[in-house]
Each structure stands twice: as C-alpha cells, then as structure tokens.
Amino acid sequence: MKGKRLMDILKTLAEEFSLKDYQVTNTVNLIDEGNTIPFIARYRKELTGSIDDQVLRNLNDRLNYLRNLLERKEQVKTQINEQGKLTDEIENALAAANTLTEVEDIYRPFRPKRRTRATIARDRGLEPLSLIIFAQETKEDISVLALNYVNAENGVETSDDAIAGALDIIAETISDDANYRSYIRKATFESGFVVAKAKDENASSVYDMYKDFTEPVKKIAQHRVLAINRGEKEDVLSVKIEAPVEEILSRLNTLIVKNNVSTSKYMSMAVEDAYHRLIAPSIEREIRNDLTEKAEEGAMKVFSENLRQLLLAPPVKDKVVLALDPGFRTGCKVAVIDGTGKTLETGVIYATPPASKIEESKKKLIPMIEKHSVEIIAIGNGTASRETEQFVVDMLKEIDRKIYYIIVNEAGASVYSASKLGAEEFPDFDVALRSAVSIGRRLQDPLAELVKIDPKSIGVGQYQHDMNQKRLGETLGGVVEACVNNKLGSKAFEQCAGFLRVPGGDNWLDNTGVHPESYKAAKSLLEKLKLRYEDIGAGFWKKYGSDVNSLAKELDIGAPTLSDIIKELEKPGRDVRDEMPPPILKSDLITMEQLVPGMILKGTVRNVIDFGVFVDIGVHQDGLVHISQISDKYIKHPLDAVSVGEVVDVKVLSVDLNKKRISLSMKLNA
Incomplete structure (x- = not known):
C-alpha cells in the first residue's frame, strides 16, 4: 500500500509540473537520499532531465505537502475508524480530498469537541427532538412536541428551552457538513471583501491608507x-472579511430547509445560527490564514531573490579598504583591510556629534590611509552614516590622489560581530571593531562575509519579522546553500566539492566548477581532442x-554533463559575479536638498518589494521607484525587470524633505 501511495504522489507531481515519470521518480529518489537541490540541479542533470533549481525547489515543497496530506488522511481515517463510524462514503471522500482543508472538513464532525451548546443539549436529552426537526417530516406542532422533552432537573424548563437546545444541535450538524463549508468558503473568497478600519480615525500612522x-x-x-x-497586530486597525451573507443564507436555506409548515421556521433559524455563530467566524479565520500564508510565500520568494542577488554582488577584489562603522557617542570604529581581507590596523575616531573632533580625526585617518595605500573607503549605512560621509568627503579633498568611497549595507553586521563566530575570528577585537571589519570585507567579497550571518538578519525584503520564522529560515537557508555549499562530512563534500574553487x-x-566525479571525463575530453591545459579557454x-x-557517447558520459564541462573549461576559474556591474564608487556628496525634479542620476537597487524598488542615489535616503515607473512594458512584479545590486539610471519625480521621501522613475523619457 505504501508503494501505491508513493506512486500516486509521483503521478500527481508529474502531472502538476508537466514532467516525465522518470524525471519525477529520479528527483524524489535523489532528494530522499539526502542530496541538496543545488547539487541535483548542477550535477545530476542526466537523472532529472535537466530540471532547473527553482522547479526542483517547488517540486520538493509540493512533495512534502503531498506526503503530509497522505499522512493526515491516514490519521483521520484511523481516528474515525476507532470511533466505529468509518463508512465507504467517508473513505472515498478522504481518498478524493486534494487539500488538507478538505481533509479537516471531513474530520470535523468526528473531532473531539470541547463542551459546546450542542453537547450540552445532547446531555440534556434533546438529540431525539433535534432529529425530528431536522428530518422535517412531522406534521405536529413543534412547540407541543417539545413539551415531551421538558425536564427541569436537566435544565430544560420550557418547550422553548427544548427547542433552543435542539436547534443548537442542528446548527452544529450543519456547521460540520463538509459540503456546506466548501460552498461557503468558495462564495466568501469569490465575492467577499477584506475590510480594514482605523481604530482611531483622528490618529495618523503609517497605516493611513488603510483607515477606510x-x-x-x-x-x-x-x-x-x-x-x-501588522496594523491589526499593532492595534491600529480592525480587520474583517465581509461575506455575501444574503447570497449564502439564501443558498443554504434552499439546500437545507424543506417546505414543511411545522419545521421550516425552526430550520431557517438553525441555518442562520449555524452560519453566523459557527461557520462564518471559522471560514473568516481560514481565509485570512490562507491569504497570509500565500502572502508570506510570495514575500519569501522576493526575499530569496533579493538575498541571492545580494550574495552574488560583484566583489571589489585586491583593493586596500578603510572601513568605517559610524557612530555618535561611541565614535566611529576604523579598520584597514588589505586585498586578501587581512586586518592591518584598527582605531576609533570622533568626527561626528557630540564630540565633532574633525581635525583630530583627519590627523588620525590621513596617515593611516597613506601608510597602507588605501584605495577605497567603505562606510556603513547605519547610525551617523550621513555625518560620517560628509566628514569623509571633506577629508578626501585634502588628499592629493584620487580615493573613492562607497556606502555599504551593514544589516546583520552587529549580529555577526556579537556572534560566537565573530569572537572566534577576532578574539582580541571588541564587538564594534569586528563590525567595522565585516563592513570592509562585505565590499571586498560580499558572499564570503554574508554567509557568516543568519540570512534572516540581512534584511532584504518587506515585513520580514511578520513571517513564519521557521519557514523563512528554511527558504533563505536554501538560497545561501544554492550560492555556496559549505557543509562538512563525506556526503556533504560530495554535495559541495563541485562548487568550491581552489x-x-x-x-x-x-579551480573549475567541474565536480571531482567528472575529472576523469574532463581529462578524457582533452585527450580525445589532443589538447593541453594551456589550450583551453574562451572559444x-x-x-x-x-x-x-x-x-x-564516445566518452560514456551524459550530454548535459559534457556540456557543463565544456562551459567550465571555456572559463576556468571564472567567478560569475565578475560578469555583473561593479558597485558605484563615489568621490563627492549630494544632499536631498540638491535634488530637483527631472534630475537624472545613477543609483544602485537596494531592495525589491511587491510594489516597487528602493534605489540608493547617494543621498543617504533611498528613493522609491513605484512599479508603474519601472518599465514602459507591463510587468507583473518588479523582479521581472530589476534585481538587488543592479546599477540603474533614474529620474527624480518629487522630493518631500519633511517626510524624507524621494520619488523616482526609471522611465527617463516619460
């Protein structure tokens, strides 16, 4: 039976992803053997039919869902069977269920319940009366019939009490019906509205657009x-879903209530109570949870792509860097780093308020710059960054040779500097100095430095702290894994060996991306073509x-693997990051006050979100390019057109100095 269930899953995956049976079977086997997605995508193309890594990740997620679905079906089936209530109809319904929601709907009538109004009514002996009303066949007056169930000792003192209790039982029965719930869920989703209101209409907040x-x-x-x-969580907004109530109640009455003089009034009452008290709140929670889950998954995809671009940002190689971690009261931490990332000298200056020891700071930094032949200054973008940048610009005017500076995103640097890894790497440095070194190294090799930090702390995306943190960690961890495989052990070495460069x-x-298991094939290729190592390269x-x-076929290897070997031999030792545009280095400063509409500037994309992108144009405050201003062509998402780290030309649309907002456009001719 287990084998049949697996076959069903494999068939479903093949249909949903439009893949061949062998591709799905081999991929699932590789995943179950513990192979990572990057390894499968890169080095097992013959087995998978060259499925790319994104499809592999989606397939893996779907595989886990389907396995959880099957497991839950078995649990529900067992639990219903233990109650002696399992029927062929229920078994068939479980077998046909395609989602966890459908399975839970089927299980709902059998789930152990807390003490409800219906269970209290059953305890009072009112279930027989509820069955009579629900059958809708009696011609007797229900209020008279209900007198037979009056029992003061059980808390049923009048016929009205008996009828009320019976209707509670009927309402719960209606609420537990999977078909009714399915219809209501669909109707609410298709015709309902999400409504948000400000709890205090007179108060201003970042949620003003959601006041009404x-x-x-x-x-x-x-x-x-x-x-x-988030607005609801912060108690600024009240949020609800308005369903098409009249349409739903009309449909339920048509499906449930028969034209019976004695019972129709009571059944309509039960239907309305079932919907308003039991079904609607539950469906609203389900829909909002579903909306949130989908929104989080969408946000995680944006996070993932932003993180990937950030990790693969081009390195500034072989440059001596002076790194500054700005600060006010505690001063600005300084670290000079050579082209290999080795720390040459450290210190602290107080060039910003409240100390503002400008001349003293220059006398300390300029000799340091000359002594180590510093070529670039990296300034962290946190507290006091703008003031430190102004100091650097003024200082550079006093140096005869050309030295550039750049603002570096320092998100997560403090996390690294306070971590066990940071302490092990720099045991003699205090936390702030480690942070300065990290800022400098981020410029020299972003990937090598950022992999030391929990990817959740790097801060690319939006509403990051509102996500399911476990799921977010897994997703972002997968991105890091795809960018650089840094595991240990024999199985792990097999996974990472091809990604390493020596x-x-x-x-x-x-020094190539050829996996060691294919070295023999690579050498056979060169022997076949009568080539030496010196002969390989572009073309x-x-x-x-x-x-x-x-x-x-001659070399007895797969064609996809041979193609990959050839690509690597055409560019031995290549770093894919070298093919990306380098970061923008600056030598002068502009301010928000200098910006005017129509000005064309060059900037770097710092963050991509659903409704636009934030671009660093060198004025400390990033500007927003709304999705409508990204391209003349229709794009569904900003990621379709731009990515983090990309250098773009933008036009200033408007500047709001009070709110510190800059509106930009990438439509330069509009």
Whole structure:
C-alpha cells in the first residue's frame, strides 16, 4: 500500500509540473537520499532531465505537502475508524480530498469537541427532538412536541428551552457538513471583501491608507495583506472579511430547509445560527490564514531573490579598504583591510556629534590611509552614516590622489560581530571593531562575509519579522546553500566539492566548477581532442570541438554533463559575479536638498518589494521607484525587470524633505 501511495504522489507531481515519470521518480529518489537541490540541479542533470533549481525547489515543497496530506488522511481515517463510524462514503471522500482543508472538513464532525451548546443539549436529552426537526417530516406542532422533552432537573424548563437546545444541535450538524463549508468558503473568497478600519480615525500612522480600506478577497495584493495584518497586530486597525451573507443564507436555506409548515421556521433559524455563530467566524479565520500564508510565500520568494542577488554582488577584489562603522557617542570604529581581507590596523575616531573632533580625526585617518595605500573607503549605512560621509568627503579633498568611497549595507553586521563566530575570528577585537571589519570585507567579497550571518538578519525584503520564522529560515537557508555549499562530512563534500574553487591547486580542475566525479571525463575530453591545459579557454570548443551528443557517447558520459564541462573549461576559474556591474564608487556628496525634479542620476537597487524598488542615489535616503515607473512594458512584479545590486539610471519625480521621501522613475523619457 505504501508503494501505491508513493506512486500516486509521483503521478500527481508529474502531472502538476508537466514532467516525465522518470524525471519525477529520479528527483524524489535523489532528494530522499539526502542530496541538496543545488547539487541535483548542477550535477545530476542526466537523472532529472535537466530540471532547473527553482522547479526542483517547488517540486520538493509540493512533495512534502503531498506526503503530509497522505499522512493526515491516514490519521483521520484511523481516528474515525476507532470511533466505529468509518463508512465507504467517508473513505472515498478522504481518498478524493486534494487539500488538507478538505481533509479537516471531513474530520470535523468526528473531532473531539470541547463542551459546546450542542453537547450540552445532547446531555440534556434533546438529540431525539433535534432529529425530528431536522428530518422535517412531522406534521405536529413543534412547540407541543417539545413539551415531551421538558425536564427541569436537566435544565430544560420550557418547550422553548427544548427547542433552543435542539436547534443548537442542528446548527452544529450543519456547521460540520463538509459540503456546506466548501460552498461557503468558495462564495466568501469569490465575492467577499477584506475590510480594514482605523481604530482611531483622528490618529495618523503609517497605516493611513488603510483607515477606510476595502478590497475584494480574491484580488487583494499580497503586500497589503501583510500590511493590514501588522496594523491589526499593532492595534491600529480592525480587520474583517465581509461575506455575501444574503447570497449564502439564501443558498443554504434552499439546500437545507424543506417546505414543511411545522419545521421550516425552526430550520431557517438553525441555518442562520449555524452560519453566523459557527461557520462564518471559522471560514473568516481560514481565509485570512490562507491569504497570509500565500502572502508570506510570495514575500519569501522576493526575499530569496533579493538575498541571492545580494550574495552574488560583484566583489571589489585586491583593493586596500578603510572601513568605517559610524557612530555618535561611541565614535566611529576604523579598520584597514588589505586585498586578501587581512586586518592591518584598527582605531576609533570622533568626527561626528557630540564630540565633532574633525581635525583630530583627519590627523588620525590621513596617515593611516597613506601608510597602507588605501584605495577605497567603505562606510556603513547605519547610525551617523550621513555625518560620517560628509566628514569623509571633506577629508578626501585634502588628499592629493584620487580615493573613492562607497556606502555599504551593514544589516546583520552587529549580529555577526556579537556572534560566537565573530569572537572566534577576532578574539582580541571588541564587538564594534569586528563590525567595522565585516563592513570592509562585505565590499571586498560580499558572499564570503554574508554567509557568516543568519540570512534572516540581512534584511532584504518587506515585513520580514511578520513571517513564519521557521519557514523563512528554511527558504533563505536554501538560497545561501544554492550560492555556496559549505557543509562538512563525506556526503556533504560530495554535495559541495563541485562548487568550491581552489586557485593554484595541484589539480587545475580544482579551480573549475567541474565536480571531482567528472575529472576523469574532463581529462578524457582533452585527450580525445589532443589538447593541453594551456589550450583551453574562451572559444576552445568552437575551434576544436565536435558534436556534443556523439562525443558524449564516445566518452560514456551524459550530454548535459559534457556540456557543463565544456562551459567550465571555456572559463576556468571564472567567478560569475565578475560578469555583473561593479558597485558605484563615489568621490563627492549630494544632499536631498540638491535634488530637483527631472534630475537624472545613477543609483544602485537596494531592495525589491511587491510594489516597487528602493534605489540608493547617494543621498543617504533611498528613493522609491513605484512599479508603474519601472518599465514602459507591463510587468507583473518588479523582479521581472530589476534585481538587488543592479546599477540603474533614474529620474527624480518629487522630493518631500519633511517626510524624507524621494520619488523616482526609471522611465527617463516619460
């Protein structure tokens, strides 16, 4: 039976992802063997049919869901069977259920309940009366019939008490019906509205646009879901879902209430009570949870892509960097780092308020810059960054040679500096000095430095702290894993070996992306083409190569693997980050006050969110390019057009000095 269930899952995955059976079977086997997604995507193309890493991750997520679904079905089936209530109809319904929600709907009537109005009514002996009313076949007057169930000792003192208790039982029975719940859930989603109101209409807050907000449930943007959730959590907004109540009640009455003079009035009362008291609040919670879950998943995809771009930002190689971690009262921490990341000298200056020891700070830094031949100054973008930048610009005017500076995103640097790893790496440095070193190294090699930090602390995206933190950690961890595999152990080495680069190693293939398991194939290729290591490089395949498929058969390796080997040999030792535009280095300062509408500037994308992108144009305050101003073509999401770290040209649309807001456009000719 277990084998059949797995086959059903494999079939479902093949259909949903439009893949062949062998691709799904091999991929699931590879995942179950403990292989990482990057490894499978890069080095097991023959087995998977070259499925890319994003599809593999989605398939893995869906695989886990389907397995959890099957497990829950078995649990529910067992629990209903233990109650002696399992029927063929229930078994078939469970087998046909495609979501966890459907399974829970089926289980609802059998789930052990806390003490409800219906259970109290049953304890009072009113279930027989509820069955009579629910059957809707009697011609007797219900109020007279109910007298037979009056029992003061049980708390049923009048016929009205008996009828009320019976209707409580009927309302709960209606509420537990999976078909009714399914209809109501769909109707609420399709025709309902998300409504947000300010709890204090006179108070101003960041949630002002949601003071009187209404949007269809099925159309609400994901970032708005997260925004109103946070507003509700902070007790600024009240949020609810307005369902098409009249439509739902009319439909339920048509389905449930029969044209019976004695019972129709009571059944209509039970239907209304079931909906308002039991079903509607539950469905509202389910829909809001579902909206939140989908919004979080969407946000995590944005986080993931932003993080990937940040990790793969081009390094500034072989440059001596003077790194500054700005501060006010505690001063600005200084670290000079050579081209390999080694710390040469450290110190503290007090160039910003309240001390403002400008000349003293210059006398300390300029000799340091000259002594170590500093080429670039990296300034952290946190507290006192703007004041430190002004100091640096003024200081650079007193140095004869050209030295550039750059603002570096320091998110997470304090987390690293206070971590066990930071203490182990720099045991003699205080926390702030470690942070300065981290800022400098981020410029020299972002990937090598950022992998030391929990990716959740890097802060790319929106509403990060509102996410399911476990799921967010898993998702962002997968991105880091895809960018650099840094695990240990024999199985882990197999996974990471191909991703490592060892310049100047004993084996020249160690400085390529060829996996050690394919070294023999790479050498066979060169022998076949009668080439030496010195002969490889850009264009070698075009000059010496032949048909990949036929050559793969001769060498007894897969064609996808051979193609990857050829790509690596055309660019041995390549760093994919070198192909990206370098960061913008600055030598002068502009302020918000200098910005005027129409000005064209070059900037760096710092963050991508659902409704736009934030661009650093060198004035300390990032400007917002709304999604409508990104491209002349329609784009569904900003990620379709731009990415974190990308250098873009922008036009200033407006500047609000009071609110410190800059509106930008990437439509330069508009």
